[in-house]
Amino acid sequence: MTRATIVGGGMTSFGPHDQPLEELFADAAFASMDDAGIAGDEIDAFYLGNALGGQTESDTHLAPKLATHIGLQGIPCQRFEDACATSSNAFKHAVQAVESGVHDVALVGGVERCTPETGLGTGEMTRIFAGASHRQYEQPTGLTFPGVFALLTKRHMHEYGTTEEQLAEVAVKNHHHGQFNPKAHFGRDTDVEAVLETPIIADPFHLMDCCPFSDGASAVLVVSDDLADSFTGEPVSVTGVGHRTDAVPLADKASLPETRAARDAAAEAYEQAGITADDVDVAEVHDCFTGAEVLAIEALGLFEDGTGGRAAADGETYIDGEMPVNPSGGLKAKGHPIGATGTAQLVELTEQLRGDAADRQVDDARTAVAHNLGGDAATTVVTVLEARA
């Protein structure tokens, strides 16, 4: 059943941007409004995702600040923070609001700056990202986020025999896809040897197994189903939004490689949409590290447990494969401006379901899934989007 409708999407290019957050966000917001054919005075509410602005740029209370900058001052505005799942959680709340009739038209978006344009170097940003791990029981060990996903992934390698070469194949695939995305931070063909030659960040991850630090913004317009045809933007149906969490610190998780929150969120989203994993034509998943894509495609049920490591190497997750994953290039190549990532996945899938994705278009894409994960996989939001019949 349709819970809400996306009628417009837009995003900036991901990469270094020397602009204030409000200017960066305005570019994405206006692109989404123009795509939808919605004027500012038709927007009832604004749901913003920004994870780190307080730490990176001493910039908080961002929702009304950004609203003011784009002519939306006065309407209800709220900011969400759930680590890397920030803007998909904002999206979930917007869907609930239009579904229940609280609002008719909601702007949902995210913005973040993580590159050295912020004035922060790698060590400082690594410390800020590590803030999503447990303050008392993880941060004092010197754990980093590449380290978090290394711990999850090495357990997968131990249990299923997944190899470093298979992980590198995920990077090769997503960089291949990224070259077809004009908004992507990176994207050019590479190979497994080149990935494995880059320096180790946290073993088994080499530099090329890790998503970049990116700046960027993204936004979608969410309206109630009965207003879906009231605007010029071609509508895409939101049929499921699942949201689940898991234990922090990660030593308390029952299993490291299963990413339980993603499995539970997927089950919830699929049930709402009345679909199974077999119905999914295209997926955007949270590949902050190559191993994270392997865990995600298994948790979503797109591949059986233990077989996700082979998917990219076997060609199955390429745009023209059996189960295309991350046609945008994913976080790995498209980039990962933390708070902007969740809605950027939805922008990509909206284009895919409209058939507007040009060189990275997945054939006959009718049902799409977004998997956006936060922190050490302790938050996951899974969204099902469908082309309108």
Place this chain on the structure above:
Amino acid sequence: MSGDRTSESGPLAYADWRDRLEDGELVGLECRSCGHVTATPKRACIDCGDRILDTCSLPTTGTVHSETTITVPPVGFEGPYQVGVIDLGETKLMGRIRGDEGVEIGASVEFADTVELDGMPAPVFEPVE
């Protein structure tokens, strides 16, 4: 504070855990209702939600459940160093792993020391010969 608690000093708080870690002791909590054990303080059981938790002594030897060597550390740390999730039998605990070679999943390790960040200690494990 509950009167029927068998723990020495009521609910295990961070300050107690920290002090005892620095004294060379690993302590956790066991749920009186379902028996679930955690290696770090909670105010309720993460398995059943019950609030009556008894402080329990944890073994100081275990096996490496997962590990990584971090080469690019946060500011304030100097890499490389190894971090692992240590399986202590009934529960797991994250810590540093110290050793010249680095250890692999399944290796036996022993609680040996602590490292500190901003006054917060983390356990350090060493390989058992």
